[in-house]
Amino acid sequence: MQIIFKFFLLTISVTLLLPMTSCVAKKKYLSMQTSLQTELDNDKKDLAKCGVQLNDLMGQLSVCQAEKTTGKNDLRYRDEQMADLRTQIADCKAQRDKQLSQVGNLTVLSQSANDNIKETLAQLEGKDKYIRLLQAAKTKADSINLALAVNLKAVLKEGIEDKDVDVKVDKTVVFINLSDKMLYQSGSYTLTPKANEILGKIATIIESRPNLEVMIEGYTDNKPYKNNCLEDNWDLSVKRSTAVVRALQRDFKINPNRLIAAGRGEYNAMTSNDTDSGRASNRRTRIIILPKLDQFYDLLNPDMAPGAKK
Numbered sequence: 001m002q003i004i005f006k007f008f009l010l011t012i013s014v015t016l017l018l019p020m021t022s023c024v025a026k027k028k029y030l031s032m033q034t035s036l037q038t039e040l041d042n043d044k045k046d047l048a049k050c051g052v053q054l055n056d057l058m059g060q061l062s063v064c065q066a067e068k069t070t071g072k073n074d075l076r077y078r079d080e081q082m083a084d085l086r087t088q089i090a091d092c093k094a095q096r097d098k099q100l101s102q103v104g105n106l107t108v109l110s111q112s113a114n115d116n117i118k119e120t121l122a123q124l125e126g127k128d129k130y131i132r133l134l135q136a137a138k139t140k141a142d143s144i145n146l147a148l149a150v151n152l153k154a155v156l157k158e159g160i161e162d163k164d165v166d167v168k169v170d171k172t173v174v175f176i177n178l179s180d181k182m183l184y185q186s187g188s189y190t191l192t193p194k195a196n197e198i199l200g201k202i203a204t205i206i207e208s209r210p211n212l213e214v215m216i217e218g219y220t221d222n223k224p225y226k227n228n229c230l231e232d233n234w235d236l237s238v239k240r241s242t243a244v245v246r247a248l249q250r251d252f253k254i255n256p257n258r259l260i261a262a263g264r265g266e267y268n269a270m271t272s273n274d275t276d277s278g279r280a281s282n283r284r285t286r287i288i289i290l291p292k293l294d295q296f297y298d299l300l301n302p303d304m305a306p307g308a309k310k
Contacts, residue, residue: 165198173290176202177270180240180283187225189239191247199244202287203252214248215260215288216241221279222266238263240285 166177183195191199206214218237225233241261248254266273269282 173288176287176289178285178287179280180285181280183244183285184240189236189243191243195244196247196251199247200252203248203254206248206254206258206289207252209289210255210258212289212291213258213260214254215262215290216244216248217286217288218263219268219270219282219284219286220266221282222269222273223279232265234263234265236263237265244285244287 164179164182166175168175168177178198182198183191185192206212218239218241220233220237222233225236230236230239238261241263245256245259245261248259249256266282270284271278271281273279273282
């Protein structure tokens with residue numbers, strides 16, 4: 001406003017002075033004009049500086065407004081964080097209370113659990129003792145079977161070809177496989193003189209083991225067999241096993257309560273029946289020397305096991 005006013009005065013002065021040029025010295029007029037022009041220039045500079053300052057202030061105002069907005073956002077975010085922390089603290093308190101309750105329950109159960117553990121350990125100790133008894137019984141049975149097999153091989157080896165007799169120990173029993181040509185007349189169940197010699201030796205070993213039972217199993221090949229008395233291989237295998245049982249009872253005085261007769265026919269073959277040698281191997285009688293069943297079941301009963309407390 002001051003600049004406009006000065007400019008207005010300058011204009012009026014020039015207008016008034018023009019008619020008075022004759023009254024005012026030209027030099028003084030020029031001096032006044034120069035002075036006013038200088039003041040006008042200075043005022044323009046001041047106006048420009050004010051404009052610059054105004055722009056700076058407007059920029060600072062914008063920055064302040066932005067900072068204010070940022071501050072409000074930060075404050076809202078911190079409020080949200082505080083609310084989340086309060087929720088977490090509440091959850092932690094709830095978990096703490098729950099754990100304290102569980103600890104209390106565990107304290108109540110600890111005595112009962114301790115009693116159960118003691119009872120379990122006692123049961124395990126009893127089972128472990130029983131297992132040791134079974135292991136000892138098995139070891140003893142294995143030793144007896146091994147000794148029995150060695151004795152049978154020693155007794156039977158004299159005068160007998162290896163292919164006609166085979167002694168094996170399998171699990172808890174001793175097997176004696178005898179060829180049919182050594183025991184029976186061809187195509188029948190009648191025993192040969194050689195059979196009585198072999199059965200006599202076996203009977204001697206059986207008689208020395210009164211706690212063992214003897215099962216005689218008859219086997220045939222797969223060639224069909226039938227005559228006036230026998231229907232098929234089942235009949236032939238049974239008749240052959242009963243012939244051996246009768247000989248052991250009648251001729252060698254083996255207690256019949258220890259003898260078992262069984263016929264397997266052409267089934268449970270040792271090898272294929274496609275060849276003559278295979279069929280010859282399948283035509284056999286197997287004598288099985290095994291513990292009595294009641295003694296075997298006693299091993300499964302801890303009250304009946306050797307060394308068990310009564």
